Amino acid sequence: MSVSHALGALRRRVMTPNISETRVATRGFHVKSPEAVSTLETVGASFLDGFGEAVGSMSVPDVEVFLETVPPRFRGFAAEGAGMGLAVLDALPMTRPDRVDEFLARRGGDHVYMVLVGVGWAMARLPRMLWPRADRFDPMLRWLVLDGYGFHQAYFHTDSYVHGARPEVHLGWEPVDPHGYERRAADQGIGRALWFVAGTDPARAVELLRAYPGHRHADLWAGIGLAATYAGGSDASELGVLVEAAGPYRTDLAQGSAFAAEARLRAGLLVPHVSTATEVLAGTDPRSASEVCLRTRPSTAAAGADGEPAYETWRRAIGAALPTATSRAAGGF
Template structure:
């Protein structure tokens, strides 16, 4: 049950479902059954946000999220996390809503809930960012995967301000996230790469051409984002996935890196759709079990210190598994 304040927050802050459709955003997408299903993902995020920003208790939010079909439930948790992060910020950073969600029912979707924090960051002034990441000590992948919040920020800006961030290839001001300001822009580009998959409706030629228009030094991170989105979200037939792998060229190891993270996230959530298994095979030549094994064998300890974040060290180790096999991947 909502409260008056909750209803007011919902009315003032919740985007409409129509506002995230591909047509409304002006994306170059030819409507089909596949693109309509892909379009359901941002709409699932909006539903999760609406429930999170309005509901009185976490129990009520959890019960609402439970009715979302398993393939889209993690995206709804993204939206709920975004809402709870905004609510915590409105409480002066003293709220504990996001922490309770992420340590509780959101735990199976922890990879996506971090992204939800990034969606909130896109709507909050930077002065509040230092308080958006809750203390999740004891939670797996904390704080290593918190860089997905920055990824989420990049995705959001590319999706909602496409002319500036995609057409204009905007480079934002850096930020010392997790004490590593030099890596911030790379994590943003990983999110932009994911957004390109949606902006072009899973069309391999459109996605590849969009990546190619970016500066050369940004393309590796963009391709890893493309691989993650194509594998996690779906929206492309097997032949299209094979074409995408071919278009990645020298960046096939980065594409495969995205595949591995996507499979790991899907399996961790407890539900793996058929399109994820198909993408793992077509984009990286991997079975689901092989992708999870690579992720687990290369994982970096969260307490690793040094100039390179543990998150990027993990990514490098995964990528390196595919560099010697570049010839096989090209076959």
């Protein structure tokens, strides 16, 4: 074994979290069925595989080759882990600081949503002085970094963020967000985590969500819709529980589902459970849901006159353009 390979193996062993951290039993998450447990634990293992490949090889081309070996259902999670790994490497002293940028400029750009979420995981594990600046990333999509941070906190600090005080996230990530949207972006990630904490059981996810203050529900519902679509784990009848329970937040649920479809299609990772979820949660097929996301994306990332980020303007436009919005206005469930 060459010295570089030996060092890579050492980095992988030292830096990669233990697989036990992603076990449902370790996390104390709800158990719906053996199949659901298997799905969630494979998601976690795929994430760690992507992270390990990134920190072990330190080579973006090697990461790209590795990702092609991961089954499509779980490849996005491996890309998310790679995003975290590359962000950690970028923060290390005496090393090049642009691996995430290189990855996004290459094949990783197809996984941009997941890679940015992975950067948020890295921020949750790094000292603040090593965080990347917000203006390093796409000004429209950089809120996904905070989504990833929120997911991490709810996934690994469940007693506090899900069952306890349920604090809101206030980071002051530079450049400063004067209107506090980072709180909402992080809540979208916390909503995604609720799907995992609930073991993909819609009834349990709804129960967990309703324990939060009402002003946070819209973003939490969007996160649940995204996770239920991207990660899967429930059939159509189970997903119907979410639609019924969402009530006035049904468009938020649909928006999250559509966003997941766009992320899957952009990366070429469409799998059957995505179609099931978008039909139930967003009222349309994945390709149509993705087209809504692309068609409604603002032409500029500049904030509106009221300071609302263009990202939030985009999210609301997606929800309003989906068939579910029309159904609700017409008195549908």
